[in-house]
Amino acid sequence: xxxxxxxxxxxxxxxxxxxxxxxxxxxxxxxxxxxxxxxxxxxxxxxxxxxxxxxxxxxxxxxxxxxxxxxxxxxxxxxxxxxxxxxxxxxxxxxxxxxxxxxxxxxxxxxxxxxxxxxxxxxxxxxxxxxxxxxxxxxxxxxxxxxxxxxxxxxxxxxxxxxxxxxx
Numbered sequence: 497x498x499x500x501x502x503x504x505x506x507x508x509x510x511x512x513x514x515x516x517x518x519x520x521x522x523x524x525x526x527x528x529x530x531x532x533x534x535x536x537x538x539x540x541x542x543x544x545x546x547x548x549x550x551x552x553x554x555x556x557x558x559x560x561x562x563x564x565x566x567x568x569x570x571x572x573x574x575x576x577x578x579x580x581x582x583x584x585x586x587x588x589x590x591x592x593x594x595x596x597x598x599x600x601x602x603x604x605x606x607x608x609x610x611x612x613x614x615x616x617x618x619x620x621x622x623x624x625x626x627x628x629x630x631x632x633x634x635x636x637x638x639x640x641x642x643x644x645x646x647x648x649x650x651x652x653x654x655x656x657x658x659x660x661x662x663x664x
Contacts, residue, residue, distance in 0.1 A: 499547050501540040502624040513615060514586075519625040520611050521564075526599035528611070529564040531571060531584045533592035535633045537626035537653040542596050544657045545571035549645035552661070567596055573634075573656030575663050580601040582655040583635070593624040626650055 507513050510568050514530070536542060549566035552558040559575060560566045564656045572580035586593055595611075599602050612619055626649060631641065644652060 497599065497601060497604075498543060498597055499608065500542045500621075500624065501595045501597065501604075501608055501612075501619060502533055502536075502616035502621040503561075503593045503595065503612055503615075504591060504620045504623060505593070507586050507593065508623075509516065510588050516614055517611070520614060524599075524607055526597055526601065526604075526607065527563050527567075528598075529567045529571075529596045530586055531568075531594040531596075532586050532590055533594040533623040534590075535584055535630060536571075536594040536624055537630050537634065537650055540619075540650060541626075541653045541657065542567075542571060542594060542624075544654050545607065546596055546598060548657060548660065556663075563598060564596075570657050570660050571596075573653075573660060575660060579664055592620075593617060594624055625652075 517528050517530055526645060546567050548570040549563055552566055553563060556567050559569060560577065568580050569577065569585060573582040574580040574583065582612060597608065602609065608619065628641070631649060631652065634653065640652055
């Protein structure tokens with residue numbers, strides 16, 4: 497099961513923030529990947545990335561050695577972590593985060609609440625909403641934006657996610 501969550505707060509230390517998530521993930525037997533929400537264009541962006549990562553892992557065509565990193569690659573539309581992390585990773589003094597939770601839980605609500613409390617974040621799924629600015633932050637050019645109507649902007653991101661399979 498996949499759960500996508502947005503949150504607001506202040507990320508003062510990226511290293512500490514990521515250590516807390518990693519520890520929580522291991523303790524609760526759940527895969528968690530976190531992103532800078534300023535480059536996430538809706539829940540479908542992350543659901544698609546997670547599904548592509550699952551498929552790559554099942555087919556043994558994955559590039560990385562972990563599902564969370566594979567999700568990061570697909571979400572970024574990149575094939576290398578050295579490009580994906582600066583593009584999609586949380587930033588020092590960042591305010592908005594997007595999380596992907598993956599595991600065998602029927603409900604993640606309690607886990608999500610616990611993690612957000614540990615991280616001093618407040619759940620706010622609105623930070624996941626797409627915008628033209630987010631597309632630009634992601635690296636979508638004006639020329640690419642001109643090729644589709646506003647209603648299809650999300651498809652530009654999904655295309656970048658799917659292209660990772662081709663550029664691998």
